Amino acid sequence: MPSAWFLMPFKVFEQRPDRDTRALEINFDPVVLDAYRTDGGEMRQIECRGNHALIKLRAFTQDTLDKVAGLPGTTRITTKQLNETLSDLTPAQKTALRNLIVGLGYALADVQAALGPDIGNRTVREVLRYIVSQDQPGFTVNPDRTTFTMKGPIIDNTDLLIVDAVDAAL
Amino acid sequence: MAFPTTSVLDTFTRADNASLGANWAGPVFVGNFAPRIVGNQVGPDTDSGNSYASRYWLTPVATGQYEAGLTMGTVGSARREIYTNIGSPASGSENLYALAETFGVQFEWGIYRYLTGSSTLMGATFTQSYASGDKFGLEVVESISQKAYYKAAAGSWAQVGTTQSDSTLFGGSLGFAIQENLAAPRIDDFFGGDSVAATPAPAVRPDYSRFPKSVLRRT
Numbered sequence: 001m002p003s004a005w006f007l008m009p010f011k012v013f014e015q016r017p018d019r020d021t022r023a024l025e026i027n028f029d030p031v032v033l034d035a036y037r038t039d040g041g042e043m044r045q046i047e048c049r050g051n052h053a054l055i056k057l058r059a060f061t062q063d064t065l066d067k068v069a070g071l072p073g074t075t076r077i078t079t080k081q082l083n084e085t086l087s088d089l090t091p092a093q094k095t096a097l098r099n100l101i102v103g104l105g106y107a108l109a110d111v112q113a114a115l116g117p118d119i120g121n122r123t124v125r126e127v128l129r130y131i132v133s134q135d136q137p138g139f140t141v142n143p144d145r146t147t148f149t150m151k152g153p154i155i156d157n158t159d160l161l162i163v164d165a166v167d168a169a170l
Numbered sequence: 171m172a173f174p175t176t177s178v179l180d181t182f183t184r185a186d187n188a189s190l191g192a193n194w195a196g197p198v199f200v201g202n203f204a205p206r207i208v209g210n211q212v213g214p215d216t217d218s219g220n221s222y223a224s225r226y227w228l229t230p231v232a233t234g235q236y237e238a239g240l241t242m243g244t245v246g247s248a249r250r251e252i253y254t255n256i257g258s259p260a261s262g263s264e265n266l267y268a269l270a271e272t273f274g275v276q277f278e279w280g281i282y283r284y285l286t287g288s289s290t291l292m293g294a295t296f297t298q299s300y301a302s303g304d305k306f307g308l309e310v311v312e313s314i315s316q317k318a319y320y321k322a323a324a325g326s327w328a329q330v331g332t333t334q335s336d337s338t339l340f341g342g343s344l345g346f347a348i349q350e351n352l353a354a355p356r357i358d359d360f361f362g363g364d365s366v367a368a369t370p371a372p373a374v375r376p377d378y379s380r381f382p383k384s385v386l387r388r389t
Contacts, residue, residue, distance in 0.1 A: 013291055015282065016249070016273040016349075017220040018201060023280075023291035033294060043293055044335045137285045137338075152286060159313065159337045166335050 003058035009073040010051050012141050020141040025071045032067045039064040044166040046132045050104030054132050058170040082125035094119050129160040173319045175366040178359045183210045196225035198259050211243040211356035218350040226256045226345030235365040238344035239307025243356025248349035254310045255342040263287045269308040269318045296331035313337040
């Protein structure tokens with residue numbers, strides 16, 4: 001079964017009227033959600049900064065993965081194995097990936113310090129672990145009921161082996 | 171692993187009462203109401219329409235693997251939620267995992283994580299219809315998995331939705347909530363606690379009587 005790693009944003013989800021709740025973008029597109037469900041899809045999420053989550057998603061068909069990749073704000077990071085490097089990325093793709101990580105809230109200097117000047121020299125495991133190395137789980141939903149204000153501390157993820165566990169599960 | 175492995179903590183079979191009794195505390199969330207014993211089941215005490223009545227079992231879990239669940243009583247027009255890992259209840263900074271039905275979409279369920287009061291759906295929602303007498307449950311293996319289960323009244327337990335892998339919550343209490351609605355929504359038998367490990371198979375020992383003593387040597 002094909003699988004891939006995605007970076008996916010959260011949106012406001014009206015789970016109950018007296019609580020602010022967020023859910024991954026896939027829950028808001030009935031076509032993609034139905035494709036995921038009927039295709040035997042399975043996914044695990046690891047939350048990270050920037051109101052996003054790193055997702056590993058597996059489905060029976062490539063078409064479902066392509067549909068997920070087309071969701072708003074969603075990026076298919078890679079289909080490679082954890083121990084493979086990202087050396088085949090073009091310079092533009094490397095820049096895009098680095099900008100994606102910076103867009104989560106990580107400082108460019110910190111990204112470069114952690115992953116080096118050429119992200120293509122890093123393994124998938126190293127990059128994914130860096131993406132989930134910090135999280136800011138607290139939020140409030142703004143009065144417009146569509147946007148968030150992130151709140152609370154940014155916390156270090158002390159369980160980076162979760163990337164390997166999720167990878168092994170799917 | 172089999173589910174469930176625990177027995178019923180409370181059948182709610184007793185005289186009608188505004189309180190669930192000394193084994194329960196609550197509410198789980200700020201602003202929740204108190205559920206009541208009514209007709210040997212549990213129902214809400216008022217009809218706010220948009221809020222919930224909630225309680226948690228006073229004895230917290232003690233190991234790294236546990237479960238909670240309940241029986242659907244009279245279905246009515248209300249939603250139910252099952253909780254594990256309840257921490258800092260009614261503080262505005264609640265922590266817990268929840269198997270919960272979407273308020274506006276009957277039969278749509280999800281596994282949620284509340285962390286310091288912020289609620290996040292884990293993965294995708296799933297659909298599971300139910301009727302009175304059916305059961306739902308939530309199993310947690312700390313740092314490894316959260317799984318939802320369903321059992322039709324005359325059926326057998328099966329996992330519903332997909333496994334989640336959150337690793338942020340440990341310990342805490344078990345509990346439930348029911349949407350406030352006086353149109354007779356009810357829940358019944360609440361079960362849960364630390365998972366009971368399957369009885370290990372007896373160790374297989376070599377039958378030395380089958381061998382002549384000449385081939386048995388001390389090592």
